[in-house]
Amino acid sequence: MTRVANPRRPSPGAPRPYHFPAFERHALSNGLTVWLVPLPGRGLVNVHLLADAGASAEPEERAGVAALTAQVLVTGTKRLDAAAFAAATERLGIEVSSESSWDSARAAFQALPEHVDEGLSLLAEMVREPRLDADEFERLKAERLADILQARADAGRLAEEMFLRHLYAPDSPYGRLSAGTPESVGELAVEHVRDFHATHWGPSTAHLIVAGGFDPQTVLRSAEAHLGSWSGGGPGHRSIEARPAGGRRVVIVDRPGSVQSELRVGQIGIERDHPDYFPAIVMAAVLGGVFGSRLNLRLREELGYTYGAHASFDPRRSAGPMISRAAVQTEVTAPAIRELLAQLDRLRSEAPSPEELAEVRNFMIGVFPLRFEATGGVAAAIEPLAVYGLPDDYWQTYRSRIEVVGPEDVRRVAEALIRPDQLLILLSGDASAVRDAVEAEGFGPLEVVAAPS
């Protein structure tokens, strides 16, 4: 990627300084933490209520209960049934979302400033006095089961699910999607959702984040009025052990007739508080995080094997996966894997040139103000502070922590985190068309499995 500067190229002006918006944090008497990020002049407000009620808070035998609880929450309150609750919120131009991930659950909405108090009142009613009606539960459970069917028909989503299943040990929760499996969701009953809500949606482990155009005193009074007397909630999340299922392997998930193979190559990555978090995310960006990344340049811009190749970590409280991804045409499946593996090896063995690294770092640093252009981006940026307890100056110091990552840091974390003996090489594709060529490459012991249905 080194190139001679073109004399015609304009040189940049002086950058205007940019700082992540200042925020305030308050604790209500019931333990609820309130984060306020006033953005004067904005015509919108984002409200996110986070609960320690993600999949890491559910017992493994109820896998999927956190996700289903979040979904059932929006089907009304003791006072308003599902239709009445939808009408009451949407009349204000508000669409309430409620969903969960591994590490938290989030009920949220975006509104014009004049509707924030009423919206917050309805959101509070929803989390404090939800209806959790049996009929709505059964409907959403059936929808969730059908969603899983739909996801498994999609080559990319099938590969994602199967990658996790083959990467983590069978008793490691991270081997499944956070929303559960058909088997586990099928066993859930409305009582489980009611129990989960009663024990995990409570103020002492919850965070209210409000960002946008509002007066902080007014919103704080709203929060106190609507959520100040909220009580309940119990134990938080469990600790999850992220253990691998085995060593280096090749798994082909058979999808007869596929014209592409969805490749997923990787291993268990890092937890969110890993000491090498910053060098690791820079390393992933060099590999597959920008257009000029090594994977994309080689697999797309030189070989034309794919529409795009990417790599990323998925850091959670425990170690989520690090995955390289590309959808390649069926005929080139074996050489595409070979090329992808060669890029992983190269990253481990030689440090990137200062110029290559500078391009990636400059992107991550320079794009900083763009990430927080919209109020939703600002509210989302507070979430890792709330969920993972990152320091208040996290975003103030973010750019300088990227800036100091050097070429040898990238090589060192690549060597430490990309482990050839641990790589899982998985694809969903037409086994009859790709198996022989992939096997002949000797990437590792190979197994062909049927797609689950």
Added chain:
Amino acid sequence: MPEIAFERHRLENGLRIVIAPDRAAPIAAVNLWYDVGSKHEQPGKTGFAHLFEHMMFQGSANVEKGEHFALVQAAGGTLNASTWLDRTNYFETMPSHELELALWLESDRMASLLPAMTQEKLDNQRDVVKNERRWSVDNQPYGTWDEKIQELLFPEGHGYHHSTIGSMEDLSAASLEDVSAFFATYYCPNNAVLTIAGDVEPDEALALATKHFGPIPANPDLPPPPDLSLDARLGAEVRETVADQVPLPRIYLAHRAPVYGSPAFRAIEVAADLLAAGRASRLYESLVRRGQLAQDVVAFPFPIVGGASIFALWATARPGTGHERLETALLAEIERLAVDGPSDAELERVRNLYAAGNASGLERISERADRLSMYTCLFDEPERINAEVSDYMAVTADQVREALSDMARPDNRLVLTYLPAEAPAGEPQADGEADR
């Protein structure tokens, strides 16, 4: 929502320029619309406008292959491009002190793409685009839906009869001569709109745009727009069933609809929201929640201007729901809205959802820039950006009823049904159990 302030200019070479300053954040957006899309493609050359868009990232006289992306990203910017039926757009969002870099890059390829073109680059991007098609259409459940709707809703020879992604066969046939001819015809300042938005001083922005784009010559032989006129209605109901690798049946309903920019289109947009936007919408409430016939329901008109636009609606059947039953229920709900019209409360609901959604979209200067380019390119009226909410709010119950009953008639209806196919011939290969 405060008005979006902007000013308009036109260079001697015909380039239309819109400048919309907003100094809130140190970010500037550059957005170019070229008035060329897949509707301009000739028979045998489907997919070419989009393939050409890829070639615009393969370098120009002073920019190496890949360098456009690399320079913008290294400057902390984001960028992309897209091709659709009516147009092709190219856009960068930059830290504002790097504005000129984006303008220079865009001007360099508008001025001097061809010297950088090679057969090798074309072959490479042809392979990339074929993989884009495999990924988004051929290997995707229900992936052929929009291609089929266009094919069935518009007659052969009409610019909307084929999809933007095009056919594999036509992509294979594209040549360097096609690249040269397409560039010479359409990629000229008098066929483009440039919008600069965000943290800029308007005079400086205009001076920079003039410096970089001013010297590019106009194309004096710009072809007239293609004739896309056609009957407002299909003439008869069209039905097609597709067997696909999908677990659940899905029904697509489509109609020829009023063109984007017309008051009737606005009314159809409101109708789509009444039907399917939010949990209190008619179709969600009656088919997804109460009736439990559908897994999901989506409806929207395509904002396109060539003779007719497209109203598309789909619903995925819940397991155990027969697709005939789902179709009957869908049609009954649409009929009910077309006959009775919406209540005041329903109108209030979609209006407020629209106002909030509009404010959310326009928070980003890149989105503002894109809409200003669009309104200028399609209607020569960038001021429409400030009328979006008031136009939507002004739609009455009667207008919804009239527009919907006029459009959703059986003789203007396409019903496209995807059904789960039998497993393909041959046993799936498997060494082991999938469920460990």
